[in-house]
Structures are given as C-alpha cells and as structure tokens.
Amino acid sequence: DVKVTQSSRYLVKRTGEKVFLECVQDMDHENMFWYRQDPGLGLRLIYFSYDVKMKEKGDIPEGYSVSREKKERFSLILESASTNQTSMYLCASRGQTGGTGELFFGEGSRLTVL
Amino acid sequence: DQQVKQNSPSLSVQEGRISILNCDYTNSMFDYFLWYKKYPAEGPTFLISISSIKDKNEDGRFTVFLNKSAKHLSLHIVPSQPGDSAVYFCAASASNFGNEKLTFGTGTRLTIIP
Numbered sequence: 001d002v003k004v005t006q007s008s009r010y011l012v013k014r015t016g017e018k019v020f021l022e023c024v025q026d027m028d029h030e031n032m033f034w035y036r037q038d039p040g041l042g043l044r045l046i047y048f049s050y051d052v053k054m055k056e057k058g059d060i061p062e063g064y065s066v067s068r069e070k071k072e073r074f075s076l077i078l079e080s081a082s083t084n085q086t087s088m089y090l091c092a093s094r095g096q097t098g099g100t101g102e103l104f105f106g107e108g109s110r111l112t113v114l
Numbered sequence: 115d116q117q118v119k120q121n122s123p124s125l126s127v128q129e130g131r132i133s134i135l136n137c138d139y140t141n142s143m144f145d146y147f148l149w150y151k152k153y154p155a156e157g158p159t160f161l162i163s164i165s166s167i168k169d170k171n172e173d174g175r176f177t178v179f180l181n182k183s184a185k186h187l188s189l190h191i192v193p194s195q196p197g198d199s200a201v202y203f204c205a206a207s208a209s210n211f212g213n214e215k216l217t218f219g220t221g222t223r224l225t226i227i228p
Contacts, residue, residue, distance in 0.1 A: 029212070030212055030213070031212045031213050033216075035218070042118075042120075042203060042218045042220035042221050043203060043205075043218035044218070045215055045217070048213075048215055050212070050213035056215075058215065090157055090158070092157075094212045095212050096212035101146055101148065101163060101207065101209075101211070101214075102148060103216060105159070106157050108156070110155075
C-alpha cells in the first residue's frame, strides 16, 4: 500500500520559533510537494522538488524553505514562525511519467502559531 | 490570480440524486485535469482525471466532463451517497508528467442529505 507519512499531525508553536515539518514517502517517487490548505483558498503550492537536492518555488514560498537530502524525504522549514502561517500543511509525492498523474498525499500536519 | 476556480463553496444534494460540481480555469496551457476528495483531518485522495484529448472520462459513479473551448470541467456523481459528503477540489496541470505542478481550486463542500 502506497504511503506518504507526515511526522506530526498537530503542532503548536510560538511566534519566532523554528518549525520543521517532515515528510517521507515509500513509493520511490522522484517528485515531492508541499501545499498548505486554508479555508476559501484551497490548496496552494509552497515548494516542490523533482530530485534529491533540487527544489523549485511554488506560488507562496515566502517565509518557508525546504530540504531534500534523500529521495524519500522532503522537509518544510519555517525559519521564524508567524501567526499567518497557522494552517494545514500537506505533503505529496508523484511518480515521473504517465499514468493518471495523481499526487499521493499525506494526512496533513495542522500547525498553530500563537 | 486564481487560475482554477470553483465558484460554489458548498452544495447540498439529496441521497440518490445526481451531484454536479463545477470548475473553471483560465490558463490555456492546462492540459490535464484531476478531481480530489478530502475528508476533515485527512489528506486529499484522487478520484478521477481527464486529459484534454478527451471530453469525458467515467469511473463507476464518477464522470468528469471537459469543455476546452469554455475552459470548464464538471464532476458528476450518480447516484450520490452519504459517504460522498466531503470537500472536492479540482486541479489542473500542463501535463501528467511527474515534475509538472498541479494548481488547485478553492474547493466545494458537498453534503449529501439522507
């Protein structure tokens, strides 16, 4: 059974703290993505990676960075958390070619910044 | 600028009837479209996709229709069941190639009334 696992389902952090969100996939996918979901705004792409050590900015990269040191792992980093980063964060992975082109999502990490 | 729009934030349908969810897009480079379903506190799951070379794709109770000239797609669910109550997102991409990013709509909350 294919799996994308996000390390924390729920986190509460204080403004200014550094936050790490970890994501691991077991499907040997080349491509991994970080989205955030907010009411009325849908899913917005933060960053994605199409290979180890490669990264591309999505639509809303400000305030975030990412790390992809191994193929199966893609981390999202909030260097200094702010209240407007309170959100549901979703990691996803995708194979390289053909098929349905679907993204496989993890269960999400709900982050609250106080 | 919202390139993928779902203009109905919510929809209620009687059990057994047809549910029709709509999606419009503005980017003419989009060539591949997907629908996802999301339950609360879970990641989105893939439902059905369609390539621009088709105008219809069917999978069981789910059918997606694409009108390229109108830049419009719709998801039909028939018959609707209580388990279909969820938020539905449409997504678009320039291809189904793995490193192509998906752009999501804002979502429609579907409620099936028993």
